[in-house]
Amino acid sequence: MVDRYDVVIAGAGPAGAQCARDLATRGYDVVVLETEPEAEFPRQSNKSTAGTFPSMMSAFGIPDDVVMSYTDDVVLESPNSYYESYQPGAVLEFAEFKRFLVEDGRENGAEYRFDARVSRPILDDDGVVEGVRYNGDEEVYAEVVIDATGPAAPIASALDVVDLERENQAIGIEYEMEGVEMNHPEYAD
Template identity: 35%
Template structure:
């Protein structure tokens, strides 16, 4: 039997859960469909910036996230060391957290369920239902079941089945990063800082990317690296080998495992990170895109969780507003919201993305950060987030 909802959401990650939570605040009948059974792991750096924390707080989870490992700043290695505190901003926290995605995503999805959304796990979306006018009118599951809805939110990840089925293109499709990480035990005290290593090289070329060491609490750390695809030889890079070299460069007293041990333990995970809006405009009649399906990660740094939450909240609100005031054929309100909040930031980020792919420019940038008096201010730029709200 075909069911019908006000809003059907493909994907139960941060973007989908945030969209569902936001949409049910108005009394909308909402369903979230995800192929996984939660809790499930997801490759990620596992770091929540102050912006991400503020959005989780907005969703009513301020007390819950305090149970995780707090961080108060960023340590930049360029290779000189710079200690940067998160800035104090009115109405915003001045700290972040490190939370494994298996815990964060489950927390967010269960919160959406508690708010009134129907959550269906082990329900893999195969693609959209498209009506005779070409409007997205629901979702088709791998089982063959159809779920109809007045509005669909595609929060179904970097390889979005909804986006692929609609054969969408965007002038920003080429912007992406490759990331790889492993979680491991370290013989060191838990830090209260996110560590960012800018000196990342491939065959003497300065790579457009960085390595990270994020403290997870309990002596565990998330170690990873990422680089953007504007570097002309990015396809030649063996990401696992590069990660192994990075892990080996960290202090020997940490007693970290070798990359082959991490690989055997299946601790190494890689992923592709679309960024800079790979679905643009961010809607088509009947459907809005959020999170990685939108390509919402920041082009300058690859930060994705805050942008997934922000785009999900905006999509949930704008979908319901459009249904109430005009219908599902026009979600221009969502495009206007995204443009007003992120337009300038992402234009600058895409320029940064292109320039950083040139080894000489990337190398000069690292030398500049390492040597000038304003290094602390400059080092903030790739990690600074817009202070405007998504609502």
């Protein structure tokens, strides 16, 4: 028996889980393959969403219970520039946000397979992608295949459609502190 879906998505991070959530809501038969074990998901949740605007949360139906804190102003910084917006923002509790997306996707009909490491695409005789191979010899087929694995990009890399340059990447550290007055008159600006 062949495992066949409308869409197969590699990766259950925000991009893959939101895509699955949206497609399942629209009635598509979706399966998401995620490397991490379900009992530990999300194990890699050390990222910040400090630039999330309430308007986007509303547009995507993101509940307030995944918000860690709200801010009055949002500043987005990169190695070369920054953007400052004087409007409210939110810092999402990233693990709760990812779990919400998966749970909501499941409630709308998306299937999730955890402990499922995608290794490469399956191509037909004409070189058209018709599915993916995962966990060694497991296969799943779909009309549409989406690689939402981030920099790992096993499907996109195997198809030679991505050239990730890592020269401007950096590691950031975020701390959550309680009981610290940030607008203290003796602190430097």
